[in-house]
Amino acid sequence: MVHLILTGATGLVGSSVLSHILSLPSSSTPVIHKLSIISRSSSIPWLSATPPPGTPNVNKHTKIEVIEHKDFDSYPPELLEKLKGADACIWALGVSQNxxxxxxxxxxxxxxxLAAAKAFSSLRESASASPESKPHGKEFKFIYVSGEGATLHPRPWTPLYGRTKGETEHSLLKLSKTPPYSNLLSVYSIRPAAVDGSYQPWLWDQILREKRTAFQRFYLKTLMAPIRWGFFGEAMHSPTDELGRVLVEMAVGEQRGPFEVGDGVDKEGEGRMVGNKRLRMLGRGQGWWK
Structure with missing residues (x-):
């Protein structure tokens, strides 16, 4: 059984993760017995008494707790106590540079x-059961949702998001090699491209309506059409239904080692930074691990 932490649940990527979890039957393995959502707002539309039409409701077995938290720089003991024994986190919290x-x-x-990765690193080890009784050792799996365009080698013209996300990826990898975190933390950085919620209108329409102007909604939907049709190649398109499923499968999967270097996984990231080309392969069940 898995205890999973999720942030960014009111955003497009985080809500796609939540939507996939809500679609899981009790026969799915491994069982996600608990989902802890850390959010500035205690109101998550897809968990409300009247969720947007189309929201999955198959999952009746996962205990979902929304923990309202305002200061993501700090994690007080009472909050970490609620998360004690968690196995993994999908960190989808983010904001546009604009x-x-x-x-x-x-x-x-x-x-x-980085503050979250450090704070969460010992949660798995602190479970009431001994680390040896948990499969795959005691490392906490931290999955950071980065983005295509992130780079470890920014140029003067590299946009802020590419520079900052690349720096974050590098810092996470470095942290996972530094004691005491080297014995506690397993990190991955995931780089989706153009995230498209068209196939999940209960997410897409809700988020566009709440977070974008009428002009932005029109612009985004217009821009997404040629990307969805493949005019720029498959690696530029990240459909939310596929992305949410892959992120969950990564988080709950048994493997904690790096990905094989190849399409969408470069050598410099040591198999810990996964581009959208590999994400699309994973969505087809290809290219998982070494």
């Missing part, structure tokens, strides 16, 4: 992510 100042963007993208 919506906040440069300083805020760096803080939300890099600083919040």
């Amino acid at each position: 919506d906040v100042s440069k300083e805020q963007y760096v803080k939300i993208t890099r600083d919040y992510t």
Whole structure:
């Protein structure tokens, strides 16, 4: 059984993860027995008494707890106690670089992510059961949702998001090799491209309506059409139904080692940074692990 942590559940990627979990029958393995959602808001539309039409409701076995948390720089003992024994986290919290100042963007993208990885690293080890009784050792799996365009080698013209996300990926990898985290933490950075919720209108329409203007909604839907049709290649398209499923399968899967270097996984990231080309392969059941 798996206890999973999720952030960013009101955003497009995080809600796709939640939607997939809500679609899982009790026969799915391994069983996600608990989902802890950490959010600034205690109101998650897809968990409300009247969710958007189409929201999956198959899952009746996972205990879902929404934990309201305002300061993502700090994790007090009472919060960590609620998360005690968790096995993995999908960190989908994020913001557009166009919506906040440069300083805020760096803080939300890099600083919040590293603070969480450090705070969560010992949760699995702190379970009441001994680490040996849990499969695959005691490492906590931390999956950071980055994005295509992230780079470890920014140029003067590299946009802020590419520079900051790349720095965050590098810092996570470095953290996972530094004692005491080297014995506690297994990290992955995932780089989706153009995230498309068209096939899950209960997510897409809700988020566009709440977070975008009428012009932005029109612009995004217009821009997404040629990407969805494959005019720019499959690796540029990240449908939410596939992305949510792959992220969950990564989080609950047994493997904690790196991905094989190849399409969508470069050598420099040591198999821990997964591009959208590999994500699409994973969506087809290909290219999982070494």
